[in-house]
Amino acid sequence: MNGVRTSGGRKIDPFGPKFRKLPKRALRRVGVVDVGSNSVRFVVFDGAARSPAYFYNEKVMAGLGQDMASTGRLNPKGVERAYEALTRFASLARSMGVESMTCVATAAMREAEDGPAFQARIEKKLGLKIWVIDGEEEARLSAQGVLLGWPDAKGLVCDIGGNSMELAEVSQGRIGRRVTSQLGPFRLQQIADEALSDHIDGILAQLADHMGTDHRRLYLVGGSWRAIARLDMERTGYPMTVLHEYRMTPDAARETIDWIGKSDLQDLRSRTGISSSRMELVPLASRVLGRMIDRFQPEELDISSYGIREGLLYEHMSTTLRKRDPLIEAARFTEKQMARMPGFGKKLYHFLLPLFPDITPERDRLMQAACLLHDTAWRTHPDYRAEACFDNVTRANMAALSHPERVYLGLALLHRYKNSRAKSRFAPLFDLLPEDEIKAAEITGKAMRFGAMFATDDPAEAGRLTLKPDNRLELKLTPAGRALMGEVAHSRFQSMCKSMGVEGSVI
Structure with missing residues (x-):
């Protein structure tokens, strides 16, 4: 296909078995360098846990692939910027004791005639092994990054870089067909404006023939897509600025694309903080996105902050680890690092579970996460704990959320420390939840607020909660529980019962 390359069903394994069979100590701190057409990024993950903890993250907008479509060579200034960045990253990795360091290069390095020479220079001078991956492997790794963040992802992953755009199917934790194309903005800069729409449509038609158009969701990976999403937030006055799992309808995306085309880019930059080098590519990326929506007709567009780098981390994981819930794993990690009594959160969850006999799986995992996180803000000043909890969780780097x-979990933790949410500066974010969900989060929070009063080794040793059919909540105390059931505990118990709309009794 013209401008499009597919996987052809062959197995692609550029890293070899040693990559996936590293000694356990190498998994404690995993380093990844991504040499892209526009940016060079260095990320260090603090272990190959199911939910990535970013120990270090730095990006340089090198522009390695700028003008390559017309010259066939890497951009000279971009080469020096990239080499300088890689020199710094190699030094940082050594100082951090990063034993496992994987460097991948994508479209610019693999397609430029002087790409091999630059690769040899890096490897000889800096001692970094560079894996120059083909487009199909790039698509696979990006799809793995999406699966790291969305274990249940089902749809089409679309990763746009400077010189290429890759598509990959994901469903039931597996990656299907993959394809690469030359729809990167750097390449589109070389096409005359009057011919651009036809050029994009021609390539998209080939992509659609290979990948099909029956995908409900598009998972958008890449800085240009994230910039468009950030602009959509600005246009609509969206109250949260976390890009991961931000969702757009096709109609909203079209409106934003039209708005970008009519707006002053410098003004948009100043309002959103998008870099000039990124903003330069946004109009062309917008053209591609608009035509993609028309061709593939998705019902929803989901932004993923996870891509190739997270896909490489996913590569390290065992099948068992991949099946774990990223949210629960992140909450466990946070509890272990920050709570006064690590391990108490699980016991608190089981103590409170009788309050919610009809809890759904979706609500249950949020309750588990809330209990694990309920005591992780104890170092914050008491006057600010409630809102600090809300702020932390709504901005946290958590996947599968x-x-x-995020707002539900934040509200539950807010009410862990405070009965009322009135006059909260975060009130605009509450609008992301319907009223019944807000009430449910309040009940979860007040339940934790009460349960925390039994912060012994196990709250079950203090008593047992039973929700009776006649709308009564019974708390049956043990002798140890009676000693703990003071005035404050009684007050919190009654506040919880009031929010639940039940009559409470203590035995």
């Missing part, structure tokens, strides 16, 4: 779920 939609924006409404």
Whole structure:
């Protein structure tokens, strides 16, 4: 296909078995360098846990592939910027004791005639092994990054870089067909404006023939897509600025694309903080996105902050680890690092579970996460703990957590420390939840607020909660529980019962 290359069903394994069979100590701190057409990024993950903890993250907008479509060579200034960045990253990795360091290069390095020479220079002078991957492997790794963030992802992953755009199917934790194309903005800069739409449509038609058009969701990976999403937030006055799992309808995306085309880019930059080098590519990326929506007709567009780098981390994981819930793993990690009594969160969850006999799986995982996180803000000044909890969780680097779920979890933790949310400066974010969900989060929070009063080794040793059919909540105390059931505990118990709409009794 013209401008399009597919996987052809062959197995692609550029890293070899040694990459996936590293000694356990190498998994404690995993370093990844991504040499792209526009940016060079260095990320260090603090271990190959199911939910990535970013120990270090730095990006340089080198512009390695700028003008390559017309010259066939890497951009000279971009080469020096990239080499300088890689020199710094190699030094940082050594100082951090990063034993596992994987460097991948994508479209610019693999397609430029002087790409091999630059690769040899890096490897000889800096001692970094560079894996120059083909487009199909780039698509696979990007799709793995999406699966790291969305274990249940089902749809089409679309990763746009400077010189290429890759597509990959994901469903049931697996990656299907993959394809690469030359729809990167740097390449599109070489096409005359009057011919651009036809050029894009021609390539998209080939992509659609190979990948099909029956994908409900598009998972958008890449800085240009994230910039468009950030602009959509600005246009609509969206109250949260976390890009991961931000969702757009096709109609909203079209409106934003039209708005970008009519706006002053410098003004948009100043309002959103998008870099000039990124903003330069946004109009062309917008053209591609608009035509993609028309061709593939998705019902939803989901932004992923995870891509190739997270896909490489996913590569390290065992099948068992991949099946774990990223949200629960992140909450466990946070509890272990920051709570006064690590391990108490799980016991608190089981103590409170009788309050919610009809809890759904979706609500249950949020309750588990809330209990694990309920005591992780104890170092914050008491006057600010409630809102600090909300702020932390709504901005946290957590995967498998939609924006409404972030607000739900944040509200539950807010009410862990405070009965009322009135006059909260975060009130605009509450609008992301319907009223019944807000109430449910309040009940979860007040339940934790009460349960925390039994912060012994196990709250079950203090008593047992039973929700009776006649709308009564019974708390049956043990002798140890009676000693702990003071005035404050009684007050919190009654506040919880009031929010639940039940009559409470203590035995």
